[in-house]
Amino acid sequence: MVASVDTVAYLGLEARGVECQVQLSAGLPAFVIVGLPDKAVAESRERVRSALSAIGLSLPPKRVTVNLSPADLPKEGSHFDLPIALGLLAAMGVIDAEMLSHYVVVGELGLDGRVTASPGVLLAAMHAVGEDKGLICPSAQGPEAAWAGDVEVLAAPDLLALMAHFKGDSLITPPEPGAPEELGGGPDLKQVKGQETPKRALEIAAAGAHNLLMSGPPGSGKSMLAASLPSILPPLSPSEALEVSMIASVAGTLEGGKLKRRRPFRDPHHSASMPALVGGGLKVKPGEISLAHLGVLFLDELPEFQRGVLDSLRQPLETGTVSVARANAHLTFPARVQLIAAMNPCRCGHLGDPALACARAPRCAADYQAKISGPLLDRIDLHVEVAAVSAADLTLPPPAEGSAEVAQRVAAARNMQARRYEGQGARTNAEASPELIEAAAKPDEAGAKLLADAASAMRLSARAYHRVLRVARTIGDLAGAEQVGRIQIAEALSYRHQAPRN
Template identity: 60%
Template sequence: MVARTYTVAFEGVEARIVEVQCALAAGMPAFSIVGLPDKAVSEARDRVRAALAALSIALPMRRITVNLSPADLPKEGSHFDLPIAIALLAAIEIVPKEEVESLVSIGELALDGRIVAVVGALPAAMAAAAEDCALICPKSCGAEAAWVGATQVFAPATLTEALRHLTGQQPLAPARPGEVETPPAARDLRDVKGQERAKRALEIAAAGRHHLFMAGPPGSGKSMLAARLPGILPPLSALEALETSMVHSLSGLLSEGGISRNRPFREPHHTASMAAMIGGGRGARPGEVSLAHNGVLFLDEFPEFPRPVLETLRQPIETGEVVVARANAHVRYPCRFLLVAAANPCRCGYLGDPARACARVPQCGADYLGRISGPLMDRFDLRIEVPAVDWRELDLPAAGDSSATVAARVAAAREIQSRRFADHPQIRVNAEAEGVVLDQIAAPDAEGREFLGKVAARFGLTARGYHRVLRTARTIADLDGSDPVRAPHLAEAVSYRLTFAAAR
């Protein structure tokens, strides 16, 4: 008999589909699990035996073999317990076999028969819907899985409840989706005094999802600015919320089945390993770049990250996806994120202050920022200096636009892009446009084309840099409400692009 379980499956992520087959045969009593199981899977036989004993169900005195198919795919985790138990109940004809054939199930069994929560309920529900199957999952995962809406989700608390449902004695009501999480109060951009150029760069980054690099002395407000970026970003669309929640589901980060419309904001420490950043480890779990999908990845103290970790960001930035490759599996995760990096101008942090700078000026600054490779720096559309704020400015009342005002302009620019790329569903924002599409939407007027040609020749823009200037100028024009890309839009885009160019 077969009870299927799907461990990872949704758009942008490769599916891992496993069928649990249970067979009874003559011979000495034994309970074996085959199909490259790990220790947690092998121990399922003891958990299943104890759970069935709690229901007063005695296993037949025959050899029982559970096959996890395909046999050459390594199996990890405790979520195979429930499908193994259901397949076994069907094999000994306690549960009707036809009920199991159109069923997807995941869940860990406690020794007393309770069904314990596991990660990945949301993508499992997506896979079940794709196969036109119902899903049985732990009660605490039901609200999460029910967000899919395209399939019935049943969430028993115990194996007894699952058995009664499958035999028709006491059918379960389908689970209902969890609550949409209430967004926390966003930090206001007006709290940051001064730094008007940095605030403008933050607005452009949010409007077109352009990567931003900030350099400035300690205490100049780089982290404050980054922390206020979520407050000016538009909420996740329904599709984006589902995509993001599926990645978080695989990492067990969804709270009580609730789905948030807030964009993720991830800020890993600079001691993060490559597996933590890109993904990997046990089960090839998503890394920080994928947990920041459709949101913001903030890397403070950027040059302090290990060089190999920084270099692994180059490909995900360009493609919007990352492949976690292992000897026995290749798992593909989405990672369309807005990268915000912050750094001191040098190791001591006071490169531009003659009274406080170290004796190695200016070489210390070149050496410190030189830890960031040219190809990686080339991927930042916006590069700004964040100077120290004079104490007299701190005594002044808050000035400038609030986060709500800036968010309204960002939302208007995003709406323009949504209409612009309606015929190109793979493109959502200006930063993703390329090739013929970019030529069509960001072609500058005659004055702008002449200006950009002079800049490219004078400063030696790379092909990537040239196109990134066009994308940034297109976003600036959208914020300005302009259909054509004009010379002033290009001039502002170039001004952000050429910061630190001499240092490179």
């Protein structure tokens, strides 16, 4: 007797169909799983055996062979438990195999027969929609699966409930989509005293999704400014929310079936490895840059990251994707992030302050800043100095303008960009191709002359030239200007990186 159950294997953000074939044949009792299973899949034997025993069933005294087809596709994860168990029940005649053929099945089993959560259910649900089938998944992830759209979802708490449903004794109620994630949270710009120039740069960065580097002494407010950025960013659009939620589903961080609405904010420690930041590992998983897709990747103490780790960000920052190539896998993850970085000007952090700077200044600053490669700095649109906060600044009353007021201007600028690039493959000025930005940010005569002179004097690369145009276009959007002028070009040039003076 052979029974088949449809399930999936996850390859990056793709759910690829897998057929779980279960055969009961004469021979010495055995339980064998074939089809390139990893350790977690191989251990399904014991979980399935115990789960069946918990509901009063035992394996027949026959040879049980489970084949996960296609056999040359690596199978990873515990979500194969439930399809193996249902396939075995169908082969034993406990469940109608024809009824199972209309579903894609994912879920991990507990030893007591409970169906517990496993990563990637949202991807499995979208795969089921494409195959015009229903989905059987853990009850805790039913609200997550319901976001996939027009799909029949059986969110089962345990094996007994599934058996009762298929026999018609007690039907499982279809789940409702989980409530969207609530907005808000995080520091408000009103908490930042002084620092008007960095706050202006932060607003520009938010409006155009530009990369930003803040440099200043310890305690000047760099980390607080970065933490305030989510409070002025617009919420995710429905299509963006689905993209971000799919990544969170694969990573197993989508809680309670709540679709993401807040833009991600990831702040890895500077000891992070290259696979942790860009993705990879023995079992290839999305890294921090993918988990921050359509949001913010904040790197504090930038020069303290390993040089190779930082340089691995150069290609993803340019293309918006990261390709992880390994001997057993070649996967591509989305990585359209806004890089916000903070650093001290030198190792002691007090360059320029005669009372606190070390004896090696300014040489220590050149050595410290040389840890960051020029090509990476060239990909950062806005470079701003964050001055030390004085005691007098701390006694000032909170500023009149906070995150709510700035967020309105940012939202208006983002809406202008969405209309400008509609149907052209870009959402913000930072994503616009050189051809698009040259058309959208063509400066007037005075602005064009200033840009040409500055490009020659500052020896701007072609990338830097277009990034200046992108920032100038964003500044114009914040001001409601139709055309980029000399004022916008001048402000954009003021944020370009300057090589340290010896």
